[in-house]
Amino acid sequence: xxxxxxxxxxxxxxxxxxxxxxxxxxxxxxxxxxxxxxxxxxxxxxxxxxxxxxxxxxxxxxxxxxxxxxxxxxxxxxxxxxxxxxxxxxxxxxxxxxxxxxxxxxxxxxxxxxxxxxxxxxxxxxxxxxxxxxxxxxxxxxxxxxxxxxxxxxxxxxxxxxxxxxxxxxxxxxxxxxxxxxxxxxxxxxxxxxxxxxxxxxxxxxxxxxxxxxxxxxxxxxxxxxxxxxxxxxxxxxxxxxxxxxxxxxxxxxxxxxxxxxxxxxxxxxxxxxxxxxxxxxxxxxxxxxxxxxxxxxxxxxxxxxxxxxxxxxxxxxxxxxxxxxxxxxxxxxxxxxxxxxxxxxxxxxxxxxxxxxxxxxxxxxxxxxxxxxxxxxxxxxxxxxxxxxxxxxxxxxxxxxxxxxxxxxxxxxxxxxxxxxxxxxxxxxxxxxxxxxxxxxxxxxxxxxxxxxxxxxxxxxxxxxxxxxxxxxxxxxxxxxxxxxxxxxxxxxxxxxxxxxxxxxxxxxxxxxxxxxxxxxxxxxxxxxxxxxxxxxxxxxxxxxxxxxxxxxxxxxxxxxxxxxxxxxxxxxxxxxxxxxxxxxxxxxxxxxxxxxxxxxxxxxxxxxxxxxxxxxxxxxxxxxxxxxxxxxxxxxxxxxxxxxxxxxxxxxxxxxxxxxxxxxxxxxxxxxxxxxxxxxxxxxxxxxxxxxxxxxxxxxxxxxxxxxxxxxxxxxxxxxxxxxxxxxxxxxxxxxxxxxxxxxxxxxxxxxxxxxxxxxxxxxxxxxxxxxxxx
Numbered sequence: 001x002x003x004x005x006x007x008x009x010x011x012x013x014x015x016x017x018x019x020x021x022x023x024x025x026x027x028x029x030x031x032x033x034x035x036x037x038x039x040x041x042x043x044x045x046x047x048x049x050x051x052x053x054x055x056x057x058x059x060x061x062x063x064x065x066x067x068x069x070x071x072x073x074x075x076x077x078x079x080x081x082x083x084x085x086x087x088x089x090x091x092x093x094x095x096x097x098x099x100x101x102x103x104x105x106x107x108x109x110x111x112x113x114x115x116x117x118x119x120x121x122x123x124x125x126x127x128x129x130x131x132x133x134x135x136x137x138x139x140x141x142x143x144x145x146x147x148x149x150x151x152x153x154x155x156x157x158x159x160x161x162x163x164x165x166x167x168x169x170x171x172x173x174x175x176x177x178x179x180x181x182x183x184x185x186x187x188x189x190x191x192x193x194x195x196x197x198x199x200x201x202x203x204x205x206x207x208x209x210x211x212x213x214x215x216x217x218x219x220x221x222x223x224x225x226x227x228x229x230x231x232x233x234x235x236x237x238x239x240x241x242x243x244x245x246x247x248x249x250x251x252x253x254x255x256x257x258x259x260x261x262x263x264x265x266x267x268x269x270x271x272x273x274x275x276x277x278x279x280x281x282x283x284x285x286x287x288x289x290x291x292x293x294x295x296x297x298x299x300x301x302x303x304x305x306x307x308x309x310x311x312x313x314x315x316x317x318x319x320x321x322x323x324x325x326x327x328x329x330x331x332x333x334x335x336x337x338x339x340x341x342x343x344x345x346x347x348x349x350x351x352x353x354x355x356x357x358x359x360x361x362x363x364x365x366x367x368x369x370x371x372x373x374x375x376x377x378x379x380x381x382x383x384x385x386x387x388x389x390x391x392x393x394x395x396x397x398x399x400x401x402x403x404x405x406x407x408x409x410x411x412x413x414x415x416x417x418x419x420x421x422x423x424x425x426x427x428x429x430x431x432x433x434x435x436x437x438x439x440x441x442x443x444x445x446x447x448x449x450x451x452x453x454x455x456x457x458x459x460x461x462x463x464x465x466x467x468x469x470x471x472x473x474x475x476x477x478x479x480x481x482x483x484x485x486x487x488x489x490x491x492x493x494x495x496x497x498x499x500x501x502x503x504x505x506x507x508x509x510x511x512x513x514x515x516x517x518x519x520x521x522x523x524x525x526x527x528x529x530x531x532x533x534x535x536x537x538x539x540x541x542x543x544x545x546x547x548x549x550x551x552x553x554x555x556x557x558x559x560x561x562x563x564x565x566x567x568x569x570x571x572x573x574x575x576x577x578x579x580x581x582x583x584x585x586x587x588x589x590x591x592x593x594x595x596x597x598x599x600x601x602x603x604x605x606x607x608x609x610x611x612x613x614x615x616x617x618x619x620x621x622x623x624x625x626x627x628x629x630x631x632x633x634x635x636x637x638x639x640x641x642x643x644x645x646x647x648x649x650x651x652x653x654x655x656x657x658x659x660x661x662x663x664x665x666x667x668x669x670x671x672x673x674x675x676x677x678x679x680x681x682x683x684x685x686x687x688x689x690x691x692x693x694x695x696x697x698x699x700x701x702x703x704x705x706x707x708x709x710x711x712x713x714x715x716x717x718x719x720x721x722x723x724x725x726x727x728x729x730x731x732x733x734x735x736x737x738x739x740x741x742x743x744x745x746x747x748x749x750x751x752x753x754x755x756x757x758x759x760x761x762x763x764x765x766x767x768x769x770x771x772x773x774x775x776x777x
Contacts, residue, residue: 043075102259138230147597153475156539181773209231250331261319313419320425380395395472520536530584644672735774742768
């Protein structure tokens with residue numbers, strides 16, 4: 001019997017079907033032992049070599065054989081850091097430092113760029129700026145974080161920095177089991193949930209999980225109300241067919257966090273906030289209310305300020321009118337079918353449907369309505385195992401339909417004095433609002449009384465759009481020798497887009513584009529556990545035409561009274577060169593991975609021309625787990641991200657005179673400038689130890705060097721660190737964990753996206769604690 005060929009074929013089926021390798025290949029115990037860390041159950045195993053995966057190339061290769069830098073995060077690690085949003089990935093992986101993005105980033109930053117979010121290998125969401133509903137971690141069992149663009153099987157999107165693949169919970173076939181938990185914490189934190197699964201028969205099993213969040217929060221007037229229900233069913237009638245269906249319903253109501261307005265270096269260094277009011281109605285006149293919201297809108301700077309003294313800031317304050325909030329509903333339904341039609345041929349069909357309806361309103365002023373956005377995608381793969389390689393060919397179909405409205409042009413963020421009565425933070429009090437003239441062409445949002453939006457022609461975000469694509473692809477691995485592999489693949493997305501401006505008649509336009517995505521890699525295996533690789537990936541994407549809600553924008557006036565869609569906005573190239581090495585040592589108890597890379601991509605900043613970004617960097621990661629008691633992880637990142645100085649894009653600034661010399665747009669016009677909101681150096685480490693008596697502790701630390709809050713580099717966040725720690729007691733049934741975040745109570749800061757670098761900076765939360773009780777049954 002050819003054990004090597006049988007093992008590859010088995011893994012091809014298991015990786016895509018999501019079956020635990022130990023349960024399905026028990027007739028090959030010698031091969032299986034190479035994938036396990038001794039005495040560590042799979043649910044506690046943090047080693048990336050402990051399970052097969054196919055998140056990168058759709059091939060059932062081990063992480064040592066995969067020619068990309070990949071981080072596999074287990075449920076044990078997610079629990080250890082008490083993960084709540086995508087910014088927490090910075091505690092566990094290299095090159096993932098995510099900007100605050102109004103305190104509610106829906107997508108992570110990877111290698112200084114927005115990253116994609118997948119669910120079991122299928123693209124879940126796309127937004128125009130990474131902002132959106134938070135990730136629902138209730139459904140998640142583990143996470144694969146891939147650096148660089150998605151490859152031929154998944155297809156590239158506007159987000160080419162990397163992607164996270166959320167691997168959802170699977171039903172149990174061995175026995176019934178469950179877990180219930182409750183968390184209480186500082187500042188009114190209260191979260192709770194239950195997870196239960198059981199086999200119905202040897203052919204059918206299910207799993208249901210619910211989580212709830214009824215919390216206040218660190219900042220004044222903040223709250224979070226989240227409810228998530230997840231269900232998964234696996235049906236295996238025979239050895240040749242498997243069906244896995246999962247569904248999620250997620251409701252979230254929460255307050256975003258614009259942060260502290262009027263950022264200055266004195267605020268960052270000494271905690272001093274510049275007070276003052278708007279005096280547009282006359283320098284000697286009495287303001288119309290304590291915030292004097294009657295301001296003019298013509299030109300920038302538009303508002304004249306009478307500045308007061310600098311005062312020490314209460315860090316729990318931010319630019320928020322009490323009662324402002326965000327609300328969203330998200331539904332997902334996925335079905336994965338796996339057919340084993342022959343010993344060397346597997347057919348996989350992966351289908352995902354998503355629905356999102358979302359609403360954000362901030363009185364300072366920003367408004368966004370997604371009403372709704374839905375996507376449907378299906379992918380058919382034919383996976384062939386050959387004597388000298390592996391081949392995956394197939395086709396994908398995707399459809400999107402989006403209605404999205406937003407407005408940020410009438411947004412005098414620097415006007416409001418947050419040390420005064422914040423109930424007066426309300427642009428509706430302005431005699432100039434809604435102010436929709438020729439400069440802000442827009443109007444009321446249909447079906448939403450009192451809500452307004454701006455024209456797509458102005459903001460590049462509002463859109464009523466639909467798209468359809470069909471995408472043939474092929475991805476392959478060729479064993480040229482026992483030590484040398486070539487990995488290559490290609491895909492073309494034939495995309496048809498229809499879009500119009502919701503507020504301008506006669507603007508509906510269509511465009512057809514063909515988007516190539518090709519990759520080629522060489523992998524050399526010095527031993528089965530040590531490899532080196534070189535990778536090249538080229539793709540074209542729609543990053544210049546992304547609209548809110550995952551829709552498409554890109555409309556422009558042709559100068560003759562007509563409108564057109566610029567093809568260059570839909571075909572923006574990204575090019576990646578990456579080389580790295582990986583090693584699994586000490587009988588799979590230690591894993592090391594390192595990579596160097598250079599990536600260029602084109603992107604169109606808001607109200608600015610298309611520009612080419614360049615990222616160069618080095619990453620190294622380590623995982624160590626000698627026994628069930630102990631695990632250690634660490635990573636370091638060096639990234640140099642830059643773009644031509646003349647193309648840094650629009651930065652909001654709307655007060656005169658300015659609050660301080662630091663608050664100004666970038667004046668550099670030659671050379672290259674550092675990408676805003678990204679540190680050059682980043683480090684993290686996590687350690688956990690559990691004694692035989694059930695007690696244990698963990699400690700997580702992060703550190704990064706200085707970050708430019710604005711493009712000009714005149715408002716700079718210095719080097720910062722944070723330590724989180726926990727102590728716990730665990731038995732076979734009970735677990736109690738006390739987690740303390742920001743142990744040293746450091747006053748850290750986080751940058752916004754580049755548009756708001758002169759207007760906003762987010763004060764990170766101070767020391768706080770959470771106590772979690774869980775019971776397994």
